[in-house]
Amino acid sequence: MAQEYRLILQHADEPGYTNDIECYLRHGGYEGLKKALALEPKTLEDGSVKSGPEQIRDEVRTSGVRGRGGAGFPAARKWGFINHNSGKPIYLICNADESEPGTFKDRQIIYKDPHQMLEGTIIACYANNVHLAYIYIRGEFHEGAEILNRAIREAKEKNFIGKNIQGSGYDLELYLHRGAGAYICGEETGLLESLEGKRPYPRIKPPYFPAAYGLYMCPTIVNNVETLCCLKHVMLMGGAEYAKLGTPNNTGTRIVCVSGTVKRPGYYEVEVGKVTIRELIHDFAGGLPEGRSLQAVIPGGSSAKVFRAGEKFQIKKKAGDGQETVEMDLEDLPYDFDTVVEAGSMSGSGAVMVLDDSVDMIEAIANIAEFYAHESCGQCTPCREGSLWLKKALQRLAHGRGRKEDADYILRIADNIPNGRTICAFGEATAWPVQSTVRKFREVFEARGAEDEARRARETEGAGGVGKEMDVAASSQP
Amino acid sequence: MTNVTAERQEKSAVETVSVWIDGQAYDVPKTMPHPVSGEQVGTTMIQACHMHGIDVPYYCYHPKLPVAGNCRMCLVEFGTPALGPDRQPLYNEDGSPQIRKSPRPVIACATPISPGMAIYTQTPEAKQMRESVLEFLLINHPLDCPICDQAGECKLQEYAVDYGKADSRFVEQKVHKPKQVDLGPRIMLDDERCILCSRCIRFTRDIAGDDALGFADRGSYSILTNYPGKPFDNNYTLNTADICPVGALTSKDFRFQMRVWFLKETKSVCTSCGTGCNIMIGSRNDRIYRYTPRENDAVNSCWMCDYGRLNYKWINREDRLREVQQRRDGAPAKTNWSVALKEVAERIESSPSGSIGVVASARLTNEELYLVRRLVQDKDAITDSVPRMGEADHLLVDADKNPNTNGAHATGIAAKKVGADIATIADRIRQGKIKTLLVFGEDVTKHGIEADLLKELDTLVVSDILPNATTERADYLLPGCAHAEKRGTFTNAKGRVQKFMKAIEGPGDARPEWEFLHELVQRKTHDGGSANLPALFNEMAEQVPAFHGLSWGELKDTGAQASL
Amino acid sequence: MPESHPNFEVPSQLEAEIDEVITHYPEKRSASLMVLHALQDHFGFLSKEAIEWAAQKLELQPINLYELVTFYPMFHEEPVGTYILKICRTLSCAVNGAHRLHHHVCERLGLDPNSHASQTTPDGRITVEYAECLASCGTAPVMMCNAAFYENVSNEKADDVIEECGNNGDTETENKEDV
Ligand SMILES: Cc1cc2nc3c(=O)[nH]c(=O)nc-3n(C[C@H](O)[C@H](O)[C@H](O)COP(=O)(O)O)c2cc1C
Ligand code: SF4
Ligand code: SF4
Ligand code: SF4
Ligand code: FES
Ligand code: FES
Numbered sequence A: 001m002a003q004e005y006r007l008i009l010q011h012a013d014e015p016g017y018t019n020d021i022e023c024y025l026r027h028g029g030y031e032g033l034k035k036a037l038a039l040e041p042k043t044l045e046d047g048s049v050k051s052g053p054e055q056i057r058d059e060v061r062t063s064g065v066r067g068r069g070g071a072g073f074p075a076a077r078k079w080g081f082i083n084h085n086s087g088k089p090i091y092l093i094c095n096a097d098e099s100e101p102g103t104f105k106d107r108q109i110i111y112k113d114p115h116q117m118l119e120g121t122i123i124a125c126y127a128n129n130v131h132l133a134y135i136y137i138r139g140e141f142h143e144g145a146e147i148l149n150r151a152i153r154e155a156k157e158k159n160f161i162g163k164n165i166q167g168s169g170y171d172l173e174l175y176l177h178r179g180a181g182a183y184i185c186g187e188e189t190g191l192l193e194s195l196e197g198k199r200p201y202p203r204i205k206p207p208y209f210p211a212a213y214g215l216y217m218c219p220t221i222v223n224n225v226e227t228l229c230c231l232k233h234v235m236l237m238g239g240a241e242y243a244k245l246g247t248p249n250n251t252g253t254r255i256v257c258v259s260g261t262v263k264r265p266g267y268y269e270v271e272v273g274k275v276t277i278r279e280l281i282h283d284f285a286g287g288l289p290e291g292r293s294l295q296a297v298i299p300g301g302s303s304a305k306v307f308r309a310g311e312k313f314q315i316k317k318k319a320g321d322g323q324e325t326v327e328m329d330l331e332d333l334p335y336d337f338d339t340v341v342e343a344g345s346m347s348g349s350g351a352v353m354v355l356d357d358s359v360d361m362i363e364a365i366a367n368i369a370e371f372y373a374h375e376s377c378g379q380c381t382p383c384r385e386g387s388l389w390l391k392k393a394l395q396r397l398a399h400g401r402g403r404k405e406d407a408d409y410i411l412r413i414a415d416n417i418p419n420g421r422t423i424c425a426f427g428e429a430t431a432w433p434v435q436s437t438v439r440k441f442r443e444v445f446e447a448r449g450a451e452d453e454a455r456r457a458r459e460t461e462g463a464g465g466v467g468k469e470m471d472v473a474a475s476s477q478p
Numbered sequence B: 001m002t003n004v005t006a007e008r009q010e011k012s013a014v015e016t017v018s019v020w021i022d023g024q025a026y027d028v029p030k031t032m033p034h035p036v037s038g039e040q041v042g043t044t045m046i047q048a049c050h051m052h053g054i055d056v057p058y059y060c061y062h063p064k065l066p067v068a069g070n071c072r073m074c075l076v077e078f079g080t081p082a083l084g085p086d087r088q089p090l091y092n093e094d095g096s097p098q099i100r101k102s103p104r105p106v107i108a109c110a111t112p113i114s115p116g117m118a119i120y121t122q123t124p125e126a127k128q129m130r131e132s133v134l135e136f137l138l139i140n141h142p143l144d145c146p147i148c149d150q151a152g153e154c155k156l157q158e159y160a161v162d163y164g165k166a167d168s169r170f171v172e173q174k175v176h177k178p179k180q181v182d183l184g185p186r187i188m189l190d191d192e193r194c195i196l197c198s199r200c201i202r203f204t205r206d207i208a209g210d211d212a213l214g215f216a217d218r219g220s221y222s223i224l225t226n227y228p229g230k231p232f233d234n235n236y237t238l239n240t241a242d243i244c245p246v247g248a249l250t251s252k253d254f255r256f257q258m259r260v261w262f263l264k265e266t267k268s269v270c271t272s273c274g275t276g277c278n279i280m281i282g283s284r285n286d287r288i289y290r291y292t293p294r295e296n297d298a299v300n301s302c303w304m305c306d307y308g309r310l311n312y313k314w315i316n317r318e319d320r321l322r323e324v325q326q327r328r329d330g331a332p333a334k335t336n337w338s339v340a341l342k343e344v345a346e347r348i349e350s351s352p353s354g355s356i357g358v359v360a361s362a363r364l365t366n367e368e369l370y371l372v373r374r375l376v377q378d379k380d381a382i383t384d385s386v387p388r389m390g391e392a393d394h395l396l397v398d399a400d401k402n403p404n405t406n407g408a409h410a411t412g413i414a415a416k417k418v419g420a421d422i423a424t425i426a427d428r429i430r431q432g433k434i435k436t437l438l439v440f441g442e443d444v445t446k447h448g449i450e451a452d453l454l455k456e457l458d459t460l461v462v463s464d465i466l467p468n469a470t471t472e473r474a475d476y477l478l479p480g481c482a483h484a485e486k487r488g489t490f491t492n493a494k495g496r497v498q499k500f501m502k503a504i505e506g507p508g509d510a511r512p513e514w515e516f517l518h519e520l521v522q523r524k525t526h527d528g529g530s531a532n533l534p535a536l537f538n539e540m541a542e543q544v545p546a547f548h549g550l551s552w553g554e555l556k557d558t559g560a561q562a563s564l
Numbered sequence C: 001m002p003e004s005h006p007n008f009e010v011p012s013q014l015e016a017e018i019d020e021v022i023t024h025y026p027e028k029r030s031a032s033l034m035v036l037h038a039l040q041d042h043f044g045f046l047s048k049e050a051i052e053w054a055a056q057k058l059e060l061q062p063i064n065l066y067e068l069v070t071f072y073p074m075f076h077e078e079p080v081g082t083y084i085l086k087i088c089r090t091l092s093c094a095v096n097g098a099h100r101l102h103h104h105v106c107e108r109l110g111l112d113p114n115s116h117a118s119q120t121t122p123d124g125r126i127t128v129e130y131a132e133c134l135a136s137c138g139t140a141p142v143m144m145c146n147a148a149f150y151e152n153v154s155n156e157k158a159d160d161v162i163e164e165c166g167n168n169g170d171t172e173t174e175n176k177e178d179v
Helices: A021-026 A031-038 A052-063 A075-080 A105-112 A114-127 A142-157 A188-195 A225-237 A239-243 A277-284 A337-342 A361-375 A381-398 A406-415 A426-440 A442-462 B003-013 B045-051 B124-139 B155-163 B199-207 B238-243 B306-310 B337-350 B366-379 B405-410 B422-430 B513-525 B533-543 C012-022 C028-043 C048-057 C062-069 C098-109 C155-167
Strands: A091-096 A132-137 A173-178 A220-224 A253-260 A266-271 A294-298 A312-319 A322-329 A351-356 B016-021 B024-029 B031-033 B040-042 B075-081 B099-101 B118-120 B187-189 B213-216 B223-226 B249-251 B264-269 B278-284 B287-293 B324-328 B331-335 B356-360 B382-384 B436-440 B459-464 B476-479 B488-491 B496-500 C083-088 C126-131 C143-145 C148-150
Touching (some): A021 A114, A021 A142, A031 A052, A031 A114, A052 A225, A075 A220, A075 A225, A105 A114, A105 A225, A105 A253, A114 A225, A132 A142, A132 A188, A142 A173, A188 A220, A220 A225, A225 A239, A225 A253, A277 A351, A312 A337, A381 A442, A381 B124, B075 B124, B124 B155, B187 B238, B199 B213, B199 B238, B213 C062, B223 C062, B238 B287, B238 B306, B287 B306, B324 B337, B337 B436, B337 B459, B337 B476, B337 B513, B356 B366, B366 B382, B366 B436, B366 B488, B366 B513, B366 B533, B405 B488, B513 B533, C012 C028, C028 C048, C028 C062, C048 C062, C083 C155, C098 C155, C148 C155
Parallel strands (some): A091 A132, A253 A351, B356 B436, B436 B459, B459 B476
Antiparallel strands (some): A294 A351, B016 B024, B031 B040, B075 B118, B264 B278, B278 B287, B324 B331, B324 B476, B488 B496, C083 C143, C143 C148
16 A cells, blocks of 8 residues: 655654744754854865755755646756846745645645745745845735735744844745735746736747846746745755655655545645555555546646546656666556656646546536636737637536537637747646647537437427527636 | 948848758848847848848838747748758758658747758648638638728738638637727727737737737737726837738728728838828828828837827818919918919019018928028028927937938028028018018927017018918918828938839819929029939039939838938 | 825734744744734724835835735735635636636626626625635635635525525624634
8 A cells, every 4th residue: 555755744743743933843843054154164175165055956956856836847847947147036936826726735734834834935035146035925815925925024033034044144035925816926937026016917928937037137946835835854864864765866755736626635745656546546645435436537737638537648767787678557557757748748736636537527527627718817819819719718618519620629629728828837737738638528529419419309309390509608708 | 430331231141041041042041130120130031031032021120120030920841951960951852851851840930940851832732721710810800801901001901911821620619808999099909800910919019119919818808908097108009000900900091091901002101200100191182191101210119109190181272372472562462372472583583682581481392492592692692591499219200300400400591500591581671671581381480480570571472381470461372282192302310312103182272392493593694503303402412512313213112311 | 005004003912923023033024914914804994194104114115015905816905895705717616616616706796797796785884896716726616705715615604604694793803614
């Protein structure tokens, strides 16, 4: 039976563990930061000197930590794009917008162990010569904001934030910034615009890569809450030791959120790649309700491409010095960054949504499409118009107004949104679930459309041949 | 060093790089000036394509605005030189460089070029992307073309023909948005037509400096709006109607007046201030319907102020002077040009030296002022113009409301500060020294020569366009033409000589001033010089030092610098 | 269009709070969301006067803030119910009874259960609306009542929440996590 490996959530759910600084300190809190601040400059063989922050960046590189926010981009590589000699301030933002449907891991950290997140953030700031940082928290986390504000106050009082932190000479200001109900503020450049007080319209890249032209056009790092928490453990364990957790290129632990039609939905921290999708569903989440069978899995938040139960994948595996390709069943896929991508989807934000055979896939995808239509910022044409069109078409089909050609009709809309046609990855997020669902469940869509047409034909006959005008599904959003 | 040579030198200082566009190599400058800051920034793909005449369609891009990159109409495919393991470029057998094509398209309006880059604007994928963007833009667009003012100038309509597929597959309900929104005193908005390109927002914020427009709501329900209750009202609002690629923003003045394809377009310049913004006059059947700005980077970029744009109605006025008149027995009577010009020429010729005063408006053209000067040059006449000073702004509007003050200086009509000699003229009339006054295009009773004083004169010759207290008192009244009714040049506040063409005919007997001035000079000196405008300009350029080296032909559409 | 708020006045304590939050940012405009939150928390909605006051405070044009107020669903241009019930409608909640919950709440409050739009009871007390994923999909279905958050919401639990709204007078619910 697969086991959790609790590193970040080691204490969060322990009885008696509270989210104040005293409790955190009793559990070894801020030791990672102290260790980071204590690093002395090191003279290398070639005579060059490595500063403390540079040594931390090296440790993070060794640890192999990859971003937990969605893209799985190696944290050290992202930091490597920062130019430390631009003469401009460098900013860091902790992305606590947690809005990807299916994801509720950052919430656990924020509500139950806020100081761990602060510690990780402060370490990242120190490592990157950041003196002003923000936490961008989604607006609906009212209590989360209060908890974090209190935690920031406590950390200030104990001189983990502020001037001359722990006597190191390092200064850092850290503030909390609240969103107000927009998924797009999780996209890093939308977040930056929001933080600048503008409409959260994601920026065009090029030229506005955050590492070069981020907040106030200065070099900026945006990292996810969980990514930043990993750093505390990298500091304490050392990068090499941390990298032993998980699997090669997919190191450390990950908090996986399982939801949908499972008996025990919840969050499970596991070593990356050490558990399979089957284990996540059955061992951790208690399996499907009695008498139900698996229909689909959305492996990385609602933006990910859908897997259909029974799908087989050709996965490359290391074999000796070379590689071999093995066929794997969906449920046997190890849940890591690379394998899920190889299987044609992504582990994204670490949210596994499980759908059993009681769920109408057309309704499910119409539900997801409604999310994207509601959340599209509306800046660029394909996403703005495509997301609403998809929602309308899918709801029409879901509400019994389908047509035989709807599968193709929907696919053609969805195919015109992604692959670089839009400003930000929201375009892909809108299209991928629809494209994959329609392609993989094509017969369901075709049958529904045919059924609806046949029924309408019968009704028309019954009404004496008077054609009833097709009343297309109206938008449900004002 | 003139501006032109400075510009040239700066250009040659910019490095060029070679790029491939649709399989052909082109040289392009590595950087170009930013439309707002003027700073040199990387040349974009769309700039590279457009400068070589290669079409890349676009909506949100505008050469004079910061880039937004939101419409996605300009998506192209591209590639970069393939490098071998030694990081050296790889070549095909025919010696051409190997290109590694990017799997993702990019927007040409925001993507900088790099050496050896290949841009593909015509691949099936590029065409398909355009088609699909157009389809997306059209699904919620109302079928308004038959009643839309933009029809004929609409980029949605145009591209739908050029790049679109006729069949829209959309069977859902369209999004409905506000129509006929009163955005401000001069602008109407139809939100259903708006394609959310943000050009108008960027213009008013980044160019006009009035951050007055924005988007409300989100997603497909987004609308362009002003702040409720705060009208969109600055002196540049009408430029947003020009740059709106569709018919969402329209000029209240021009709405429903005339289908644009019926309009004749004539190159001209605005006469409402010393800037001399380049314009197009839209006319039909000798009636003016609108002015629109015409691009000239040395003067007005592609903008003009609302005041200047709307200041054309006087030309269409009913009470325009149409008759040549001569005072007989104290009352004005109709006469004809040949009688009037003959008598006026004789009066001038027979006037003793020092007995003639001239007030010639700085709204007259360079050629006309030059001819006025010639007409009286052997008579020791005192000449001047009327000053018209007001407020300048940060963008285009000049404090001088005369369009040709520098022409008045250059031709010697206003030798000193404009208006400095008007008091002297008045004094000499009072002293009985000046007996003949020639007035061109000014109501002198409002500018220092009172109506009563005019009674002291033997002869008052007046040419003007509209009636006023001076024209009422004329012994000879010569109806003149507005700039739209003739050709000529002005010298703007920065010394740029700009020509304008004739859009419409003057009313009744009215004639362009330069024509009858030429005739007067001819009658008086028997050497009238050139009888057509281009030749007249060239003659003036030889005679007037400030215009040396200029020729009518070389003024082209955007003018040339005088040496003041 | 933001509603007008006659006699709008920002109490000095709130203004001091706002002035403090502005110091968190190198550029005043960045404080926009935080200032709007503070004003809405106090006044219940963002009136024309509130938007214009904030614009002046932040040295912005009112349109700059109007663009935000209309973008973010958490901001209201006109008064809404004293209590706002937000029911998550996204997939994990949907397959675990979100629609059942919405239906129940609407019926109980005399609102249209089939409407997806935001609806307020005639007495202006309670607004019911759907929200997108509230990041608690493991305890679906979930809902919020103002700042308070409720998980695994059965019809009975929803009744209790509504009951409390009825008994609480006009004060806002305190932040209360339901565990
Ligand atoms: C539409 C969209 C929404 C996103 N939402 C979130 C989010 O809520 N939280 C988050 O951490 N990252 C989110 N991301 C990813 C961020 O853009 C960014 O990649 C991430 O914060 C980087 O952190 P990491 O490298 O630590 O993963 C989103 C991305 C997209 C395209
Ligand atoms: S892809 Fe969608 S969310 Fe992203 S910028 Fe375009 S419209 Fe906005
Ligand atoms: S009104 Fe015209 S210029 Fe302005 S955003 Fe809409 S389409 Fe663009
Ligand atoms: S700035 Fe002067 S020249 Fe230009 S349009 Fe306005 S009035 Fe005419
Ligand atoms: S013209 Fe390039 S995106 Fe609009
Ligand atoms: S789907 Fe309801 S909280 Fe995520």
